[in-house]
Amino acid sequence: MTNEPSTLLRCLVADDEPPARDELVWVLSRIPGVEVVGAAASAAETVHLVQSTAPDAIFLDIHMPGAHGLDLCQTLRQLPHAPAVVLVTAYSQFAVAAFATEAVDYVLKPFAEERIAQAVARIRARRGTPTSTPDALGRILAALEATRQEICRSGARVPVESGGRILLLAPQEILFCRCADKRIIIHDRDGAYPAYGAVSLDRLETQLTPYGFFRAHRTFLVNLQHVRAYSPWEGGRYVLVMDDEAKTEITVSRLQAQEFKRRLQVLT
Known part of the structure; x- marks a missing residue:
């Protein structure tokens, strides 16, 4: 009998968006030695599945219903x-906070298959081996910086x-971007323009969140770098003043x- 850990890595996926959840399950299932033991769509379901399946690792979205x-x-x-926890998210600003939770890795969406394989390799390297705090922070920040550079090189345009x-x-x-009369209107300093093609605010949110955009309201997507001021308002809401x-x-x-x-704390 041996006390060495099994080479099979049993993973759980937790993401409230079905397309993202299905993609991550598919990518993980293609990696040799990985078994996906379940997929959760909420915080409560995640905790239940962790308790019932006892996975070795969980690939967890930052934004989950319930927590x-x-x-x-x-x-x-x-x-x-x-x-072991790998956070998979479109929000880059939580990387250092993720380190405080002892997350093994921090993967930004949209991700490549190679990036998930790298996270799996880090989990395997860590199993049964304590990792020092500075090394863990360095790995998270290095992975984040690599992803940011990849985004910048992509030359994304709207x-x-x-x-x-x-x-x-x-x-x-x-x-900022807003939804008006069933169309998406994009605002810059020179004016306002209808978005070209069949695009939704949800899709723009996914594409622009890594660049510092925030879904302030169902009909507004805001670039936080262009918020000049804000003030509390009735009903627990806030009013943002843009710098246009x-x-x-x-x-x-x-x-x-x-x-x-949460986002404002990072910026300040």
Whole structure:
């Protein structure tokens, strides 16, 4: 009989978005020696599956119904056989906070298969081997920086309609995006333009979140780098003042107020 850990890595996936959850399950299932033992869509389901399946590792989205991913990490750490945690998210600003929860890795969406394989390799290297705090922080920040550089090299642009042409806006040029009359309108310092093609605010949120955008309201996506001021408002909401010439005011919904405060702490 041997006390060496099994070479089979049993993984759980937790993400509230079915396409993202299915993709991660598929990517993990293609890695030799990995078995996906379940997939959860909420915080409560995640805890239940961790307790019932006892996975070696969990690939966890930051935003989960019922609890923030970082809070869920703290809950999982209290379990008798706590799994290794890899946070998989579109939000880059939680990397250092993730380190405090002893997460093994921090993967930004959209991810490549190779990036998930790298996270699996880190879990395997860590199993049964204590990792020092500085080394863990260094790995998380290095992975984050590599992903940021990859995003920058991609030269992402948002196409909009302007004077019969297709104008390409860099994310940093965009102040905010809004939904109006079933169309998406993109605002920069020079004006407002209809988004080109069949695009939704949900899709723009996924694409632009790594660039510092925040879903302030169901109908507004805001570039936090262009928020000039904010103030509390009735009903637990906030009002943002943008740094454009018109000093446009945008309301942060009550449901998004807590997340706005989290994001603001990182920026300040």
